[in-house]
Amino acid sequence: MTNVLDVRDLNVSFALHDSEVHAVRNLDFSLHAGETLAVVGESGSGKSQSFLAIMGLLARNGRATGSAKMGEVELVGMAPEKLDKYRGKDIAMIFQDPMTSLNPSLRVRTQLSEVLVKHQGYDEKKALKESIEMLERVGIPAPERRAAAYPHELSGGMRQRVMIAMALLCRPKILIADEPTTALDVTVQAQMLDLFKELTTDFGTALVMITHNLGVVAGLADRMMVMYGGRAVETGAVDELFYDPRHPYTLGLLSSTPNPESRAQRLNPISGLPPSLEHLPPGCSFNPRCAFRFERCFEERPPLAPYGAGERRKACFYEGELLPEERSA
């Protein structure tokens, strides 16, 4: 399987006035061509910062070290002018709130065709024609009219479609979507998820879906990476992690999620609170909330090690099966 992105030992930290916060630590993963990888975690898990770092979009006080290679191209540490050759062309990113990513003072068509003029060297006319075709492709009715509109004249769902159209104009190998449906109504979210499925298949784009919603993951992704406290704690095929989670945090997330198909009497939440990145506990970061912890978990940090056959990995010392009934807490 070819990889379109190889991330090795990626670290992201932010300088505060008198200290440093590590948002992402030792992140290692590969993205296969054409696959959909879901990156799952709660606020502060580092899921967004990892990909902002790869895109060279960290806040000013942020610093990334390590490696993120797109083929032979090293993205970490690349100068912004050089990055611009790849961003929007080979690797694109869309965000939760399209309104903050679109320029409010430019018509949709201007913003779209600019991408093609810049990256593909098209003339204005050809760029406009292709932009309108792409708007139609992402399901925007009356694309010529919508192309002439300003972003504020469009609904939330339409704006997100415009963002997707813009991201796909150059047929990137990698599309990173950071909570792209979180701000949308559930019926519109369903339309978007369908669209992602269709487009990634048609264009062969590898999709990274950053989300906290396990329902979205189940319907869309091939593989998933669960993050906690700035580290990946479990990775593998979606079915493996959903039906046989091997990290207590993955299990906790699954049993915290209400299923619309059945009305369980009680959810099984994870006790306690997510960690503060400034004060991570020694050993495994999840140990204060873990029902399966034992001595070793306080002394050493479990590495993200291969588990079973294939590509599955987990960062947990506990070797038994994780059944919700066994949980002591």
Place this chain on the structure above:
Amino acid sequence: MSFVEPAVTAEIPLLKIENLKKTFSIPTSLFRRPLTLTALEDINFTVQKGETLGIVGESGCGKSTLGRCILQLIAPDEGKVLWLGQDLTELRSEEMRRKRQDLQIIFQDPLASLNPRMTVGEIIADPLKTLRPDVSRTERRARVIRMMEAVGLLPEMINRYPHEFSGGQAQRIGIARALITEPKLIVCDEPVSALDVSIQAQILNLLSELKDEFGLTLVFISHDLSVVRHVSDRILVLYLGRIAELATGEQLYTDPKHPYTQALLTAVPIPDPKKARERNIVALMGEIPSPINPPSGCRFRTRCRYAITKCAEVIPPLEEISTGRLVACHRWKEID
């Protein structure tokens, strides 16, 4: 609880909403007439003592406005809000204030709904101080501590300020504040939407424990159908300010009658990969129309695949199709 509870009989439900209507006026320009946005219209339902009524719908359906109308935080234009038979819309503000002991609310953004200059103890005690001046200071403090324990906050946190708390803990403070006057009904307006999944589950469990412990009745407003299913006995589905369907949770999720409910249910992502792959999503076309200029007749017709000419001409009445089960659709019988 010390006060005598009025007998609730089958004839007098705890809460009954009759023909409720609420419009907002949207100013356009200085010289033009303002536009009218109809947020709620023809709203009729009851809430029985001890139940959890879920209210679901997408943005702009009027669910939060409805919650605020129940508590008279917003005055409805027309209709009645009957609390044990007494119409709250007719009460003078002083009388309504006293009623607020019985009806409380929990908001979505826990930190934004807490005064940053007050300590946790002061925040939780505040409703009691205003609504029950007869309760002594010592008693008040004792009750605050009891409430903090009930919602899972350590009593030694009593002198801390809201910014020292995480979202989940802040929501616990909001719940303690709502509970301190020993209310009978609590309107929960998207109480877990701003919280992380693991914390969301903690708060949902807490609400159900407190409901049993204090004999509460809940009106639970949310856009998340999985969450609503989890907590509710009966569910009211709103679309653009009107009731589309009202049914028990079981009925609604296994046999939805209104085409909107059907579409809404198939759109909910299921956290189960095999089922998610098998599922045939009835994708709903388009987005919700503007409530300023809603479609004529049935408000859902512009997105409904079963719509016929009649749907554009006549507003479908809310029909009782079996005991307690309401549907507003001209064609519910045919589309089963």
